[in-house]
């Protein structure tokens with residue numbers, strides 16, 4: 185009896201997955217991807233026409249737009265946090281139910297965009313204009329294009345009836361571009377809505393295409409921590425015709441000069457070491473060997489110089505300091521009462537902000553220079569790369585680009601990921617598009633931001649497949 189049981193058990197083990205697989209295939213309806221691309225382009229154009237420049241944000245209008253679209257698809261979305269975020273602002277939340285046997289995946293976007301300088305645009309920035317195979321508009325890349333990929337991948341899963349073991353959670357936040365209050369308030373007030381979320385996708389990945397050639401796909405697993413400081417020196421105001429020692433300007437300039445000359449130490453985090461090892465295969469000798477063992481390479485002058493010449497590589501190998509803002513007198517003949525400067529400090533994820541501040545004070549070596557924190561660092565953020573979802577990205581990427589590899593990257597800028605990572609969610613930056621590096625450079629927070637029609641379709645399907653493979 186026992187023996188028979190075991191045989192039946194074994195047979196069941198063998199047969200059940202096949203039945204389940206056949207069922208999932210038969211119950212899922214095929215998606216018409218050409219029609220889906222057209223539809224997604226149309227939705228993106230409408231989304232771009234809603235001016236959500238931050239400030240003031242106006243995310244209540246974008247939230248209502250997303251809510252109305254989801255409602256048509258039978259997905260109920262709720263508008264949240266309107267009181268906390270202030271007039272005209274909101275977060276949005278929706279959920280596509282699976283059978284609950286595995287934990288959920290969240291798709292998180294921000295609905296606000298950075299302001300534009302219309303004079304630098306060749307098309308109106310909020311027209312959603314379609315030109316030469318591209319959709320133009322502020323937010324096409326950062327990040328309404330990705331937001332539409334989230335939206336339409338979710339809708340495609342619902343329409344095609346793919347059996348889901350994981351719920352798919354859809355979140356759209358306000359205010360990522362300025363103070364991150366949308367993400368912060370959402371996490372603080374609605375941790376219950378995210379209780380079962382294991383993974384999260386948002387911006388912060390980078391697939392690198394240069395001159396039509398793919399270098400790599402990447403999932404963003406870490407980011408630098410922003411720590412903005414203001415340096416202030418007080419003095420005694422007087423007439424510029426009679427120089428005094430109480431002029432705060434030269435004192436501040438001397439301090440800034442010491443900071444400008446300071447070279448932050450190089451520091452290779454394990455994630456960055458892996459990134460260089462991954463991408464080394466794209467390079468010929470001797471660079472290949474240098475990147476494969478970046479720690480050693482950084483001890484050799486020629487290799488070190490070549491590596492640090494790349495501004496991105498330099499920024500992921502050390503804490504960085506950029507001197508940016510500067511204010512003294514607003515009149516040439518007046519010695520001001522105060523001189524101030526702003527510096528943009530970015531820390532590697534494993535660095536201590538207090539240590540950095542102490543280092544800055546030591547370098548300046550002048551107690552007349554006062555430091556004020558303008559923006560304190562978010563919690564350190566690093567996510568593991570050895571996960572089912574990361575492997576689902578690798579599978580979907582390889583199907584599209586044979587021979588491609590997916591590396592894990594660190595972002596030098598900031599996203600809302602640290603707020604979500606605090607809840608224990610494995611947060612990834614995923615860029616579902618194949619955008620030329622030059623387009624990325626020009627468009628993100630720049631001018632003539634655009635996304636190709638082909639990329640819109642590519643992004644929806646890529647994300648749809650990743651979400652399917654992660655079930």
Ligand SMILES: [Zn+2]
Nearest residue numbers: 294326327387
């Ligand atoms: Zn963004």
